[in-house]
Amino acid sequence: MAYFEKEELRQAKQMTAIEFLKRYRPDELVRCGTGEYELRSHDSFKISESTSLWHWKSRDIGGKSALDYLIHVEGVPFLDAVRYLLEQEPPGYAPQAKTTEQKPFVLPAGARETHRIELYLQSRGISLAVIRYCISKGILYESLPHHNCVFVGLNNEGVPRYAALRSTTEYPRPFKQDQPGSDKRFCFCIPPITRSRCAAVYEAAPDAMAHMTLEGGRAEKYRLSLGGIYAPLNDLSTDRPFKMPPALETFLKNHPDVTELEICTDNDAAGRWAALQIAKHYSGEYRVKVNLPPKDGYDWADMAKEEKQERAARHRVACFYQREGSER
Template sequence: MEDSFTKKELELAKSVDLCEVASSLGYTVKKIGKYHTLKEMDSIRIYGKTNWYRWSRQNEKGSNGGSQIDFLRVFAGMDIKEAVFWLLDFAGYKRTESYSTDLTLKHSVKKIAPEKNNIKFVLPQQSENNNFLYSYLQSKRKISKKCIDFFVDKNLIYESKGYHNIVFKGKDENGITRFASMRGVFDKNGYVFKCDVKGNDKNYGFNFVNDKSDKLEVFEGAIDLLSYCDIYDDYKTNKLALGMIADAPLETFLKENQNIRIIRLCLDNDGPGRVASSVLKDKYESRGYKVIDLPPPKEYKDYNDWIKSLRSKKTITMEKYR
């Protein structure tokens, strides 16, 4: 297996969210306490979204648990090589070698067609003002009013009517909104409401475009993107939030903005973020881009953690990466 895949590819395959894998195969994932299970097989336990165990088969070594690769091997009938290819593809990492996608699951669970094929993409209705949006981003996320004003004025973020969620918009090269995600402003008991607007195109992400700049900064989340702009007072370079670690939105952005020459990967400092950054750096350098790995300082998980710390010290005077 080591001869077929690089260490980075194997690490990326094993960083894929196992709950998303199970859901994509047609299973119904349910959260119970600190673990997840499946409605169709409630003896399954998914821990940390990367490993699983099946209590009903605890004596059957080889089919009672393991990684994402083992899950696909046991429940989708894939061999190890097919499983790794499938996971890399699922994460948005493409290889030249192909594999069969005509697979029969070992449980008769009806596969559900993607929502975007059945549901029209409609943006949430806008609130009369953005009071909750400003309050949350300023008090909880420590984003400055100047930064928030910029994105509100560009019609890239707004507050929805009713639940007062923050809506982050992703537009195409013609200025048409193709993607939108929502983030709640009322966190309760550690629960965070986050979701994509139904029917959107996941080939896009929350973005800011400046066709006069040949630089692009790439983030996992929208709030990290805002935090970066605020820290560096940078409202000129192109920005993109993937909303994940898969790079489909990045592929689309580069296709629609062919002036980009330099990519700065500002992904998280956790395991999946570091693996994804390494893989993406190799991938896009091979295409001729200058790619810079630019995470926040190592003591912070992401850019929002960093700005919250800086604001608590009442200073933003660090040296800029340029």
């Protein structure tokens, strides 16, 4: 079996993805903004010219090196990719033609139990009450055979049309993926107990559940996941065109009684930029409130996890002093 020494692997990882593409795939690069490119065959793939950071939105994967690109985008086996980069003889590339045919959407098989996703989501700071509320609404379950969290999006008739999958383990790396055939117009949405005029919007399903937990588990408003947002890597100017998330547009069309929007995107550069764009777009028709996590770089899932850790620390301190008092 072929293998490479550590120094050879280090050398193979030195070439950046943008350097590789400019040298060996120049016809594939299409400029789509200041300092940013997309691929001619995959327009949801964006790469920064200055940092080489790339993100393939439709697959929710990213990287920086040419090695990452070859493995995850062109599908070259690891050993072959390393060999090509060391020998400077990159593999031939035949881009796949774009297809407009939608893959059939089928939900992953479900497990009878839900204890793995309950334990995982609780470890992320989400309350058991919120988890079970979502399970009871048919928008969250545990899959087989991998025991992933499945966050389900329903259409207006209550039929599943979207599913976001997330692994219940972080090692060796967290798994995140939309189920093939998912329709981004119908993303995960936590319904209120009774009809509400307010909808809060989040980048991801765990953020919606985490914020609901932090607000005491109250199901008094819609909590909609946008299924992620796209923000250009190098140009977050306020006049940069921004495509409104299809999940939000479809939701508002199907819920004419909603008059208030609460924007709860991540508190990072992309999240703040997207919040500004969404607020500008809808402020004439809706009462809009921007409610980002109070800590820079955090999302609402980060805030819930930190709150859980702080609560556990306070409990340990209280138990310590209680023991000390009883022993005196």
